[in-house]
Structures are given as structure tokens and as C-alpha cells.
Amino acid sequence: MSLKIDVMLRAMRRGKQSTTIFTIVTVTIALSACQSVKLTPLPAPAQIESAKLAPVEMLESSDGIHDDTPIIETAAAPELSPETTATDSSILVEESVRDPEDLWARLRERFSLYHHLEHPRVQSEIRWYQRHPNYLKRVVQRAQPHLHFIVGEIESAGLPGELALLPIVESAYDPFAYSHGRAAGIWQIIPGTARHLGLKSNYWYDGRRDIPEATDAALRYLTALHRSLDKNWLLALAAYNNGEGNVRRAMRKNRRVGKPEDFFDLKLNPETTGYVPRLLAISAVVASPEQYGVTLPAVSNKPHWMIVSVGSQIDVATAAELMEISAETIYRLNPGLNQWSTPPAGPHRLVVPISQASRLLSGLNHLAPADRVAWLRHVVKSGETLGEIAVAYGTTVRTLQQSNNITGDVIIPEQSLMIPTARQPSATYSLSQSERLKRTQERLQTTHGQPLRHRVVRGDTLWDLSMKYDVSVRSLAKWNGKAPRDLLLPGEELLLFGLSQTNSGPQTTTTPSNSSTDAAVRRTTLEHPLGSASAVPPNQRNVMRKINYRVRSGESLASIASRFRVNVARVLEWNQHLAKQRYIHPGDPVTLYVDVTSTN
Numbered sequence: 062m063s064l065k066i067d068v069m070l071r072a073m074r075r076g077k078q079s080t081t082i083f084t085i086v087t088v089t090i091a092l093s094a095c096q097s098v099k100l101t102p103l104p105a106p107a108q109i110e111s112a113k114l115a116p117v118e119m120l121e122s123s124d125g126i127h128d129d130t131p132i133i134e135t136a137a138a139p140e141l142s143p144e145t146t147a148t149d150s151s152i153l154v155e156e157s158v159r160d161p162e163d164l165w166a167r168l169r170e171r172f173s174l175y176h177h178l179e180h181p182r183v184q185s186e187i188r189w190y191q192r193h194p195n196y197l198k199r200v201v202q203r204a205q206p207h208l209h210f211i212v213g214e215i216e217s218a219g220l221p222g223e224l225a226l227l228p229i230v231e232s233a234y235d236p237f238a239y240s241h242g243r244a245a246g247i248w249q250i251i252p253g254t255a256r257h258l259g260l261k262s263n264y265w266y267d268g269r270r271d272i273p274e275a276t277d278a279a280l281r282y283l284t285a286l287h288r289s290l291d292k293n294w295l296l297a298l299a300a301y302n303n304g305e306g307n308v309r310r311a312m313r314k315n316r317r318v319g320k321p322e323d324f325f326d327l328k329l330n331p332e333t334t335g336y337v338p339r340l341l342a343i344s345a346v347v348a349s350p351e352q353y354g355v356t357l358p359a360v361s362n363k364p365h366w367m368i369v370s371v372g373s374q375i376d377v378a379t380a381a382e383l384m385e386i387s388a389e390t391i392y393r394l395n396p397g398l399n400q401w402s403t404p405p406a407g408p409h410r411l412v413v414p415i416s417q418a419s420r421l422l423s424g425l426n427h428l429a430p431a432d433r434v435a436w437l438r439h440v441v442k443s444g445e446t447l448g449e450i451a452v453a454y455g456t457t458v459r460t461l462q463q464s465n466n467i468t469g470d471v472i473i474p475e476q477s478l479m480i481p482t483a484r485q486p487s488a489t490y491s492l493s494q495s496e497r498l499k500r501t502q503e504r505l506q507t508t509h510g511q512p513l514r515h516r517v518v519r520g521d522t523l524w525d526l527s528m529k530y531d532v533s534v535r536s537l538a539k540w541n542g543k544a545p546r547d548l549l550l551p552g553e554e555l556l557l558f559g560l561s562q563t564n565s566g567p568q569t570t571t572t573p574s575n576s577s578t579d580a581a582v583r584r585t586t587l588e589h590p591l592g593s594a595s596a597v598p599p600n601q602r603n604v605m606r607k608i609n610y611r612v613r614s615g616e617s618l619a620s621i622a623s624r625f626r627v628n629v630a631r632v633l634e635w636n637q638h639l640a641k642q643r644y645i646h647p648g649d650p651v652t653l654y655v656d657v658t659s660t661n
Contacts, residue, residue: 072558106633164360168212169348171222174294176345180325182335186342191353196233197346201358203234206365206394207247208270218280221294223344227279227301230339236396237269237497243544246270246396248279249370252544258282265404271397272412273368295324295337303333361509366394366412367422374405375433378485383424384417388490401483401490405460435484452552455495498542505540505558507534512540512556517549528654530557607652612645625653 136661177183200522211225228247232238236247244251246269252262260268268274286297286305300308311327320326324439330657350357371380377398381388392398394412403409413421439450447458449472461467465478472478490496506512515526523545527534534545541555549555610621618639622629633640637654645651 087555089399115215162362164209164212164362165347165357167362168208168222168225171212171216171220171225171346172348174223174341174344176341176348177325177338178345180338182325182338183341186335186339187345187353190343190346191334191355197355200229200233201360203236204228205358205360205608207234207276208360209362209364210272210366211276214276214280218242220280220286222282223340224280224283225341226343226347227298229343230336236272236393243546244269246275247272248275249267250275250278252284263399263404265398265400265402265406265460266408267397267399269397271395271408274397274408279636293323298337298340299324299327299329299333302336303329307333364415366408367415367418369413369418370410371403371421371425373430373433374403374409374481375411375425376435376484377490378483379428379433380411380413380421383428384413384421386414386417388485390414392490400455400495401485402481405481434481437480437482439478439480441472441474441478443474445472445474446470447472448550449552450480451479452550454482456480456482501542502540502556504554509558512558513560515555515557517551517553517555519551521549521551523547523549526555530560532557532560610651610653612647612649612651614647616645618645620653621653628652 178187196590208225210514211228212222215222215225228234231249232247233461234247238247238249239245240249242251246268248269250269252269255262255269257277258281259277260271260274262268268278283301286300287294289305290296290300290308296308296312307329308327311329312322314328315322315326346353346355347357369501377388377391378401381391382549391413394414398404403411411421437454439454441450447461447467451458451461461478461480465479473479481546502512513530515530523537523543527537530537537555537557538545538547608625612621618629618632622632632651632653635654639645639649639651
């Protein structure tokens with residue numbers, strides 16, 4: 062026996078329009094002694110607004126008969142909001158229908174965000190993915206080893222499945238991705254956020270690139286942002302990209318002028334404006350690839366790797382030999398490793414292919430402690446410091462202290478130090494931090510020719526050296542695998558590319574300025590080769606001085622830069638606070654570094 066109930070929902074107004082939209086929801090319940098209730102497709106999101114349905118005691122059906130059966134609110138179509146709703150296909154699939162071997166099908170079941178397919182920004186991003194099928198293939202290939210783990214973590218946390226696709230937007234699932242803003246790993250976590258989330262980062266190891274650790278941290282952070290920002294996932298995603306403070310400021314501005322505070326109504330920076338639609342677009346494509354003419358590479362719904370405890374520090378090459386795989390495979394599964402071994406102070410674990418885990422465990426049981434890493438003996442010479450020795454052997458002061466039971470920084474001549482070192486040539490550790498940097502610098506050398514080499518001395522900073530060699534801090538940092546605010550260690554070598562002869566090492570002599578407190582102030586004499594078109598008289602010097610200037614009425618950055626014969630970009634680089642201001646005002650302080658021999 063079947064009972065058919067036609068329910069007419071009350072009229073709902075959308076926005077400020079006066080048009081009333083009526084939605085008819087037909088609920089058909091088939092009851093049978095031998096059959097269970099069959100799932101019915103949900104109405105499309107465009108048909109259902111987020112207004113909550115009130116209980117109705119008596120409604121008139123289509124055949125004019127009154128039915129006094131109460132309508133229970135939870136039995137009606139579920140409440141859908143723009144940020145937490147079923148996907149746009151809105152079809153519930155019974156568990157028995159899903160292919161248990163297909164990870165994409167499993168992921169789609171976790172999708173719960175409204176993809177805003179009506180929005181032009183989302184449509185634009187979808188078209189981009191349609192035009193670049195090879196990009197998707199490359200990204201999925203990178204994601205394959207880790208996607209099963211990440212989907213499992215998202216399921217355990219009860220989060221939207223779309224978050225598993227966020228690393229596509231953040232890093233194209235490249236675990237070695239590193240931005241100029243110092244963000245690292247597939248989740249692109251910056252150092253400050255990493256410290257807040259408890260991720261370690263040091264010479265040996267960077268937790269931001271560690272897949273299990275970074276995934277846990279990123280999901281915790283996203284959950285906290287979601288809870289903090291009115292449980293609105295689009296706002297949480299915007300805050301993940303641009304900072305919670307910036308999103309809240311944009312919300313307050315809209316609130317003051319009576320505008321909505323939803324993501325698409327906020328005025329955010331261009332990167333964030335495209336960031337959230339990009340995630341919604343790739344989610345829509347994964348939800349219905351056939352609809353968009355996209356073929357997704359198959360991803361098996363099986364784990365690819367597992368975590369094995371190794372007990373203590375071990376050479377990556379040694380672990381690879383025990384499993385009969387390449388060291389590169391270990392680095393790709395453990396991108397958090399910076400050097401040739403696991404960190405001396407931990408974490409003492411490796412992510413390894415499931416098929417090789419038992420082989421590693423067996424090998425570790427038969428491996429002597431002395432064979433885990435190689436050791437070198439160094440006899441301290443007069444004048445040497447722990448820092449200099451650490452740089453020479455590619456290790457850290459802390460490692461030397463721990464390996465030799467040294468509590469301070471004092472060492473004496475003829476003292477013997479035991480230093481852990483790699484067992485194989487450096488090329489074996491092809492994805493260690495130093496080898497990745499080496500390949501990058503080789504490519505730069507092919508393009509720009511032989512680099513200038515600078516040996517860091519105590520007190521050097523990237524800022525000082527950028528001033529000395531007239532290059533940007535960002536370029537200098539990028540050439541050497543650093544971030545603009547990274548510290549330099551005495552003894553390490555920096556490479557500078559694309560410099561002309563007039564500002565390269567042999568032709569440049571530098572002496573401290575009169576101000577001993579400001580290392581950025583230098584007096585530099587540049588000697589040009591005779592006969593050069595750019596040659597200057599031998600007695601002409603570039604005398605650099607720091608000027609603390611106050612803005613005068615009617616002045617602009619352009620007029621100030623012109624007055625002191627510098628460019629506006631350098632003025633902004635020297636005065637980071639001005640870059641955040643829309644206008645400058647009389648009395649504002651401006652720091653300038655000028656050549657006093659060339660100014661008026």
C-alpha cells in the first residue's frame with residue numbers, strides 16, 4: 062500500500078526582490094512488507110532556500126482532500142545554506158552502489174559545501190580546469206600516495222570532503238612547494254602558524270612538509286577558523302589563505318554599511334578572491350567530471366603507505382637499502398626530511414610503502430647501532446668554533462653538542478669531536494634540501510652564467526647583502542633557498558646571479574660607515590673598467606648614508622624618491638609600514654639610503 066502526500070511549502074522571498082517563489086516538494090513513501098524505504102534524490106539547491114520549514118498541522122493536497130497528519134520538521138527536505146549544503150548534483154547514493162575500490166566515489170560522499178555554480182568566478186575557474194586536463198593529471202599523480210590518508214583524516218574529523226582538494230589549490234599537491242611568503246608543504250603553512258600549531262622546523266626537519274603532521278595541523282586550524290567565523294566554511298577558507306584578522310576587518314566594513322558578510326560580498330585581496338572559487342570549482346569538477354568533459358585518473362581506495370618507528374637517527378640511504386628501494390622514494394614519502402638522515406632528536410619514524418614495511422622492521426632488528434649512521438672524528442684547531450665546524454660538516458651546533466656531551470659553546474684545541482655524517486655521496490640524497498637547492502642553482506647558472514659567491518661573516522644579513530650588491534632581498538633569498546627574513550650562519554656560502562662586473566666581488570670594497578649601530582649603512586667604492594661605456598672618473602665614489610626624513614605637506618613618495626634620486630620601489634622596501642598605507646601624511650617618518658654624491 063502506498064500513501065502519496067503532496068506538500069506545498071510556504072512562499073519564500075529571496076533577497077530584496079518582490080517576486081515570490083513557490084517550491085513544491087513531493088514526498089513519495091513506498092511501504093511494503095518485503096521492501097525497505099528507498100532513498101529519494103534531494104531537490105537541487107536552487108530549488109530550496111535556507112529558510113527553515115515550519116511544522117504544518119494541516120495542508121490541502123492536490124486532490125482537494127485535507128490531511129490532518131502532522132508534518133514533522135525533520136522529515137522535510139534538509140535545511141540547506143549557501144555554505145553547508147549538499148553538492149550541486151544533490152544525489153544520495155546507497156552504500157551498495159558505490160564502487161568500494163574508487164577513492165573518488167568515497168570522497169564525493171563527504172562533499173557538503175554548496176559549490177556556487179551560479180557565480181561567474183566559479184564558472185571561470187571551472188573553465189580553466191577544463192582547458193588544462195594535463196594539469197589535473199599531474200596533480201592527481203602527486204596526490205595519489207597521500208590522498209587515501211587525507212580522506213581518512215577528514216572523515217575521522219567529520220569535515221567536508223572538499224578540504225581534501227585544498228592542497229590542489231595551495232600547492233598542486235607538491236610537498237616541496239615553498240612560497241616567497243615562507244609557506245611550505247602541500248598545505249602551505251607559514252612559520253608563525255606552524256609554531257602556533259606545534260609543528261617543528263629546524264635544520265634536520267620541517268614539520269610543515271611532513272604529510273601526517275601537516276595534515277593534522279591544517280585540519281585543526283581549519284576547524285578552529287570555522288568555529289570562530291560563524292561556522293561558515295567559505296569564510297574559514299578565506300581566513301586560511303589571508304588571515305582571520307583580514308577577513309574580520311572586511312566583515313566589519315560590510316556590517317557598517319549594511320552589506321551582507323558572506324564571502325562573495327566581502328572585499329578581499331585578489332589572491333583570496335580567486336582562492337575560494339578555485340576550490341569550489343575543482344570540487345564541482347570532481348563531483349561531476351563527466352558533466353564538464355573531464356577524465357580523472359583512477360585513484361585506488363587503498364592505503365599506499367604506513368608509519369614505521371625506527372627508534373633513533375638513521376641514514377636515509379641505509380633505510381633505503383634495507384627496503385631495497387631508492388632514497389628518492391623515501392624523500393617523496395617523507396618530504397619533511399631536510400638532510401641525509403632522520404633528525405637526531407626525532408621524530409624517529411619513517412613513512413614507507415606498505416609492501417616494504419616488514420622488510421624495514423626486519424632489517425632494523427639486525428642492524429647494529431653503529432651502522433645506522435657513519436661517524437667522522439674532527440680534531441679542533443686553534444680558533445675554531447662549534448658554528449664553523451657545524452657549517453663545514455653540514456650539521457648543526459646542537460647536533461655536535463648532543464653527540465659529544467657538550468653543554469656550552471666552549472671547545473679547546475686538540476679536542477676530538479665525533480660528527481655523524483652521511484654514508485653515501487651527496488647525489489644519493491637527491492631530494493635532500495641541499496641537493497634540491499644545488500639543482501636550482503645549476504639551472505640559474507645555465508641562464509645567468511657564473512654566479513658571484515659570498516662567504517657569510519658574523520653580522521651579515523640578507524638585507525645588508527642586498528644593499529651591498531644592489532639586488533632585492535627576495536631574489537637573494539630565492540637564489541639560496543631561503544626566505545627574506547631567514548638568519549645567516551657565519552661560514553655559509555651565498556650565490557648571487559646576473560650581477561654585472563661593476564658590482565661583483567673583486568671590484569667591490571666595503572668599509573663600515575660612521576654609524577656602527579646600523580649595519581645597512583655602507584660606504585662602497587666601485588671601480589669601473591677603463592674604456593667601459595658606463596665608466597666614471599676614478600675619483601668618483603658612491604657614498605651611502607641613511608637619512609631619517611619627515612614627509613612635508615604636498616609631497617608624495619614619487620616626489621621624495623625623485624628628490625633623492627632613488628626609485629619608489631626601494632623606498633617601499635626600506636619602509637614596510639608605508640606599503641600598508643594608502644596615503645602618506647605630513648610628518649610621517651621615511652627612512653632613505655641615498656648616495657650623497659649624486660643627490661641635489
